[in-house]
Amino acid sequence: MRFVWAVASFVIAAVLIAGGIAQRTVFLGPNTERAELGVSADQPYTMIDGEVFNKLPGVQTLQIVGNGQIFGAIAAKDDVAAWLADRSYNHVTLADDGTITSTVVAPAQEAPAVDESVQKGIDAATTAGLITPNAATPVGSDLWTDEFTSDDSMIRKLRLPDTMAVLVAADGQNPAPSDIALSWAIDNSTPWAGPLVVLGGIALIVGILLYVLGIRHMRRSRGPRRRGVPPLPETQPISVGELDADDAAGKGVISSGTKKRGGRRTFIAIPALVVSGALLSGCTADAWPKFDEPTATPSPTPTVIVPEDQETPSVTEQQAEKILDRIATTAAAADSSLSIDVASTRLSDAVLAARATNYTLRTTLPDVPALTAVPSKPYQIIVPEAKSGWPRTILAVWQDEADTTVAPRILIATQNDAWSPYKVSYLAQLEASAQTPNLAPAELGANLVRPDSSLLVMAPDQVAAAYSDVLDKGTASEFAPSFNLDVDTFLPKITAGRQEQLNTFNATAEGQTGTLEFAARAGASAPVALMTVDNGAIVAVNVEETETSKPTVADAVIKLDGNPKVTALTGVTQSQTGFQTTYSDQLFFFVPGQSSGEKIRLLGFSSDILKAEVLP
Structure with a gap:
């Protein structure tokens, strides 16, 4: 058995x-499945929707073969379509029946004309060796979350969601590669x-x-027995002691055989x-078999209430850091070469205007320091606007973790359309005692607040004028109760500076024959307000301060003794009509919600000379 x-x-x-x-x-x-995309039309660009990449689950491998340079970029589907809106291109999509189709899309609109001054800046940045995005080439556009180039062939492993897309091109002029395939790893x-x-x-x-x-x-049972055993012959008993050595050795084979059988087993x-x-x-x-491993329980995170109508962030955190790093590189090159044309490709509004004056002064007066530099990554806080259209905005807060003596900085960058780069429009240093309000995480983003919004204790488009009145009148201003002046270090600085200048002016001959007046008003740059999680907003505004000196006697003159900056900007040392000097202030405020009961508080500021002119 x-x-x-x-x-x-x-x-x-x-x-x-x-x-x-x-x-x-x-x-x-098989461990992979391959699909040829079948792009046949000779177009300079090919857009591949994320649904095509997700035709099958798993890691997606993009394979492109061409002649010469191959360019690829990854971005939100809507952003790629917006960038391609002014030209025809191949659009690879996934049909309802699951087949991959390719169609040619005609231009939907014309790209805005490039202003002569803008083109001048682009040319200057190109000459300086800086990558500046423009409508003619896809390389370096701020829309791309990632971009890559290769020669003749390209293989990239991706994990794209349906909301993303891939842009394929050669150089933006010649036809894009048509030999494009996708493959998926199969379990x-x-x-x-x-x-x-x-x-x-x-x-x-x-x-x-x-x-x-x-x-x-x-073996133990001697094997099968088919018949009886015959009787054994009679033998004589033999004692063991009578065995000789040879017999003993022969008899010992029984024991040896047992060992051999065990060895065979x-x-x-x-x-x-x-x-x-x-x-x-x-x-x-x-x-x-693979058994599910127990996962660690994630630590609780603060709950952020997102409005139902809020869109997805315009950029990812990594994309925003890349954009801001490009801006910092370009701004540093412009500050070093004193090129306002280069600066204009990445700076705008109050920031650009202040630098234009600074470059002029530094050309004449080498001792004049450069303005606050645009910081490079890493950033402590990044909050992109939750918006799919344009213009779109990014707010960022930077702090030097290695050197705590360096003041933190806050900035706002804006992109006007799909073909334009992001430009910094506001840049200031945060006050040492400033407490940054609670801001939404980068993966959620935040909405911009309308300039005339009534949801805040003061509408954003009224903050600059109200604070200007406070600068001129101090606590006597009707708007002073709306601001938390106990944490405001800018107002005392301006008040003390004005009084010192007035005392100096009155102590000179001009003080006996002339007047010195100060005034503040809302600046030319439009306010920008980004919502916080507690229904308040960070509001950036521009205020312009003027110092006006006039003679009060017919034959009197106003002299610029001890004021080399005004002399450098006006080209004269004295005037019979007087001078007016304008300073540009970039101010960041936290404006609380209407029902909070809090006051507006200053977060950061910068103040730079903007212009000086002889009065007519």
Whole structure:
């Protein structure tokens, strides 16, 4: 019976082992699936929707073959379509039946004409070796979350959601590569191959043991007996002591034979173990079942209530850091070369106007320091506007973690359309005691507040004029109660500076024959207000301060002794009509919500000379 069970075990082992090996060989399916995109039209650009990449689950491999340079970019689908709106292109989409189709899309609109001054800045930045995006080339556009170039061929592994798209081009002028394919990794794991081989090995060992036990039982019982044993002949008893050495050695063969039989059993079991081990060594990790590993419970995060109508952020945090780093590089090059044309490609409004004056002064007066530099990454806070259209805005807060003596900085950058780069329109240093309001995380973004919004204690478009009145009248201003002046260090600085200048002016001859007056007003730059999570807003405004000195006697003159900046800007040292000097203030406020009961508080500021002129 032991032989029967041994044979059964051998048969089961063979079936199990063969089944496990077959799963890893003859029954093993392909590990990838490939799809040719079939782009045939000669267009300079090809847009591939994210749905095409997600035709099958898993990692997506993009393969492009062409002649010469190949350019690829990844961005939100709407952003790619907006960038391509002024030209025709191949659009690769996924049809309702799951097939990949390619169509040619005609231009939907004309790109805005490039202003002569803008083109001048682009040319200057190109000459300086800086990458500046423009409508003629896709390289370096701020819309791309990632971009890559290669020669003749390109292979990229991606994980794109449906909301993203890939832009493929050569140089933006010649036809884009048409040999484009996608492939997906297919799960061809065989989780039961390993267990089948293991079970087969166990069955093989059991069969061998049963076979050995059967042999042992048969030998002990002298094998099968088909007839009786004949009577043995009579013998004489022999004592053990009468055996000689040779006989003893001969009789000892019985003991030696027993040892040999045990050795054969060991020898028979070893091949079974070797075979099983060899089979198991060929089984990879995907030949075994995978059990779900327990995941750590994530730590609770603060809840941010997102408005139902809020869109997705215009840029990702990594994309925003890349954009701001480009701006910092260009601004540093402009500050070093004193090129306002280069600066104009990445700076605008109050920031650009202040630098134009600074470059003029530094050309004449080398001791004049450069203005506050645009910081490079990493940023402490980045909040993109939640918006799919244009213009779109980014707010960022930077702090030097290695040097705490360097004042933190806050800035706002804006992109006007799909073909324009982001430009910094406001830049200031944060006050040391300023507490940054609670802002939404970068992955959620925030909405801009309308300039005339009534949801705040003061509409954003009224903050500049109200604070200007406070600068002129101090606590006597009707708007002073709306501001938290206890944490405001800018107002005392301006008040003290004006009084010092007035005292100096009155102590001179001009003070006896002339007047010095100060005034503040809302500047030319439009306010920008980004909502905080507590229904308030960070509001950036521009205020312009003027110092006007006039003679009060007909033959009197106003002299510029000790004021080299005004002299450098006006080109004169005295005037019979007087002078007017204008300073540009960039101010960041936290404006609370209407129902909060809080006051407006100043977060940061910068103040720079803007212009000086001789009065007519």
